[in-house]
Amino acid sequence: MSIRIGILGYGNLARGAESAIRQNSDVELAAVFTRRDPSGVQIKTAGVPVVHVDDLPAWKDKIDVLILGGGSATDLPEQTPKYAAMFNVVDSFDTHANIPSHFENVDKAAKAAGKVGIISIGWDPGMFSLFRMVSDAVLPEGKNYTFWGRGVSQGHSDAIRRIEGVADARQYTVPVDATVERVRGGETPELTARQMHTRECYVVAKEGADKAKIEQEIKTMPNYFADYDTTVHFISAEEMKQNHAGLPHGGFVLRSGVTGLEKEHKHIVEYSLKLDSNPEFTGSVLVAYARAAYRLSKEGASGCKTIFDIAPAYLSAKSGEELRHSLL
Amino acid sequence: MSIRIGILGYGNLARGAESAIRQNSDVELAAVFTRRDPSGVQIKTAGVPVVHVDDLPAWKDKIDVLILGGGSATDLPEQTPKYAAMFNVVDSFDTHANIPSHFENVDKAAKAAGKVGIISIGWDPGMFSLFRMVSDAVLPEGKNYTFWGRGVSQGHSDAIRRIEGVADARQYTVPVDATVERVRGGETPELTARQMHTRECYVVAKEGADKAKIEQEIKTMPNYFADYDTTVHFISAEEMKQNHAGLPHGGFVLRSGVTGLEKEHKHIVEYSLKLDSNPEFTGSVLVAYARAAYRLSKEGASGCKTIFDIAPAYLSAKSGEELRHSLL
Numbered sequence: 306m307s308i309r310i311g312i313l314g315y316g317n318l319a320r321g322a323e324s325a326i327r328q329n330s331d332v333e334l335a336a337v338f339t340r341r342d343p344s345g346v347q348i349k350t351a352g353v354p355v356v357h358v359d360d361l362p363a364w365k366d367k368i369d370v371l372i373l374g375g376g377s378a379t380d381l382p383e384q385t386p387k388y389a390a391m392f393n394v395v396d397s398f399d400t401h402a403n404i405p406s407h408f409e410n411v412d413k414a415a416k417a418a419g420k421v422g423i424i425s426i427g428w429d430p431g432m433f434s435l436f437r438m439v440s441d442a443v444l445p446e447g448k449n450y451t452f453w454g455r456g457v458s459q460g461h462s463d464a465i466r467r468i469e470g471v472a473d474a475r476q477y478t479v480p481v482d483a484t485v486e487r488v489r490g491g492e493t494p495e496l497t498a499r500q501m502h503t504r505e506c507y508v509v510a511k512e513g514a515d516k517a518k519i520e521q522e523i524k525t526m527p528n529y530f531a532d533y534d535t536t537v538h539f540i541s542a543e544e545m546k547q548n549h550a551g552l553p554h555g556g557f558v559l560r561s562g563v564t565g566l567e568k569e570h571k572h573i574v575e576y577s578l579k580l581d582s583n584p585e586f587t588g589s590v591l592v593a594y595a596r597a598a599y600r601l602s603k604e605g606a607s608g609c610k611t612i613f614d615i616a617p618a619y620l621s622a623k624s625g626e627e628l629r630h631s632l633l
Numbered sequence: 634m635s636i637r638i639g640i641l642g643y644g645n646l647a648r649g650a651e652s653a654i655r656q657n658s659d660v661e662l663a664a665v666f667t668r669r670d671p672s673g674v675q676i677k678t679a680g681v682p683v684v685h686v687d688d689l690p691a692w693k694d695k696i697d698v699l700i701l702g703g704g705s706a707t708d709l710p711e712q713t714p715k716y717a718a719m720f721n722v723v724d725s726f727d728t729h730a731n732i733p734s735h736f737e738n739v740d741k742a743a744k745a746a747g748k749v750g751i752i753s754i755g756w757d758p759g760m761f762s763l764f765r766m767v768s769d770a771v772l773p774e775g776k777n778y779t780f781w782g783r784g785v786s787q788g789h790s791d792a793i794r795r796i797e798g799v800a801d802a803r804q805y806t807v808p809v810d811a812t813v814e815r816v817r818g819g820e821t822p823e824l825t826a827r828q829m830h831t832r833e834c835y836v837v838a839k840e841g842a843d844k845a846k847i848e849q850e851i852k853t854m855p856n857y858f859a860d861y862d863t864t865v866h867f868i869s870a871e872e873m874k875q876n877h878a879g880l881p882h883g884g885f886v887l888r889s890g891v892t893g894l895e896k897e898h899k900h901i902v903e904y905s906l907k908l909d910s911n912p913e914f915t916g917s918v919l920v921a922y923a924r925a926a927y928r929l930s931k932e933g934a935s936g937c938k939t940i941f942d943i944a945p946a947y948l949s950a951k952s953g954e955e956l957r958h959s960l961l
Binding site: 321324325327328329349401404405408425430432434435436437438439441442443444445446449564565566569570571572573574575576577578579580581582585586588589590593596611612613614615616617618620621622623625626628629630632633 | 940949
């Protein structure tokens with residue numbers, strides 16, 4: 306019998322998970338849950354019901370793991386603990402500063418219900434965290450560097466869209482090549498935000514909007530842009546549609562560490578991702594961890610887990626024997 | 634109290650582990666065990682005894698984990714099961730084809746004794762296996778590529794040294810750049826050994842040796858060289874000492890996978906290592922997994938484990954809270 310997965314929400318990430326489920330023969334999509342009118346939500350998997358979120362509790366025995374497709378700002382802080390009281394859940398909570406309190410809330414709910422809640426799954430946090438942590442453990446004397454891009458930051462794109470006069474926007478985060486080369490070459494500099502990334506903005510202005518003012522507002526926006534070298538390109542709606550419709554992303558994590566009695570040997574470890582579709586890759590990671598949540602729960606585990614707490618074998622549909630034979 | 638580690642053997646790998654122990658404040662070197670006369674073995678850690686291997690059983694309660702520094706050909710198949718019956722052990726068994734039977738032997742011994750035996754730890758098998766497996770689980774439709782080098786292959790260097798007329802030899806395994814670029818660019822070709830790596834040999838010939846014959850013997854040696862483009866450079870003993878004394882290595886694992894309803898999106902995941910000292914990096918990985926063996930054993934686990942079976946958090950000296958705060 307395959308693992309029955311429910312997905313809450315039907316945005317980019319949820320659709321990425323839906324698509325990933327079809328690539329894994331041991332899992333199946335049981336239902337998609339929505340806050341909207343279900344009759345207005347058209348999903349891509351034939352024969353699978355779209356259900357109003359209010360009816361989720363009735364699915365308690367009909368799904369094995371619930372993937373939460375919501376956002377970290379307001380959805381997940383409320384949804385993950387709430388549904389961890391009924392289901393094994395997996396989320397992609399990515400507000401780094403609030404992970405400790407999110408962990409506590411999910412842990413309490415999941416433990417009380419005897420369920421497993423896996424949080425902060427995706428690529429950063431997620432795969433990048435795994436890599437950072439393992440490299441840190443293996444090379445305890447060293448320094449980590451995380452570069453994102455070249456890729457679309459949805460948070461930064463949204464921030465631009467909220468500016469008056471902006472019809473649409475897409476922001477690319479771009480690593481500074483010269484800095485990357487320094488780190489790959491073995492230097493371990495202290496770096497400012499500006500030295501690590503530049504920000505490239507493509508903006509469709511509304512008719513009659515003051516472009517100079519928009520550009521100024523973008524470039525001086527605190528946290529998002531003020532600390533970076535930012536370029537702003539005004540383009541037409543057609544150009545946006547034609548050249549900037551995708552959601553590519555990626556990046557790399559480097560650890561530069563030393564070993565030896567005199568710390569005379571340098572080691573550079575790098576993990577890199579080049580993703581044509583950020584939400585589909587993230588959805589694929591969520592599905593692998595949904596499999597882990599199901600198995601951990603079957604073994605009697607409960608409570609909140611992160612990517613650090615889960616043995617890699619739980620992610621794979623292959624048996625231990627098969628893994629040792631083909632991938633070790 | 635720190636984790637007390639014993640090391641069996643005192644070759645390159647064992648010395649790498651010795652050096653790594655000094656970089657981790659929660660572990661300490663308890664003793665080095667040798668088959669030689671202990672009085673002739675000078676170790677680098679002051680105040681730590683060198684003990685004959687025959688006395689190892691007497692250390693049952695004085696060390697928490699035994700790191701096995703021996704080779705895969707003859708040492709480990711015998712030593713790992715033998716000592717897993719007395720100690721938690723970690724080895725770097727790397728004969729891929731024999732991993733399944735080695736696993737069975739260690740599992741039986743470790744389970745009977747209530748000990749934990751972790752096998753095939755290092756970078757390949759080891760870190761590379763971890764990334765191959767995780768990438769395979771996350772992107773089930775795709776292809777893995779493993780490139781080694783540029784670095785010294787000790788097995789290939791030894792094979793050359795066994796040829797008549799050879800005084801010393803060093804063999805570098807070198808990835809073929811053009812092939813690497815194809816795979817990084819998203820192609821997923823079927824590749825022969827020759828297309829992936831070349832082999833560069835530096836040889837010191839004995840006086841009066843027939844160099845042409847040596848070169849011919851190297852280039853036609855089955856398994857080791859016959860399937861590769863191999864170059865042979867004859868150098869002096871001085872040049873060998875000056876330019877080829879180190880044991881650098883490295884390599885990269887790539888997974889090229891697709892997602893999307895029409896499999897229209899490509900993703901390239903890469904894990905790469907550039908290591909100044911292969912044995913010191915490998916020793917560092919062994920020490921991190923020794924920590925894991927100790928903790929798993931404390932929790933009551935027993936039997937044989939591979940890198941796939943161990944949750945990443947066990948590798949780190951940091952607490953779960955600290956890891957979530959600083960590395961997630």
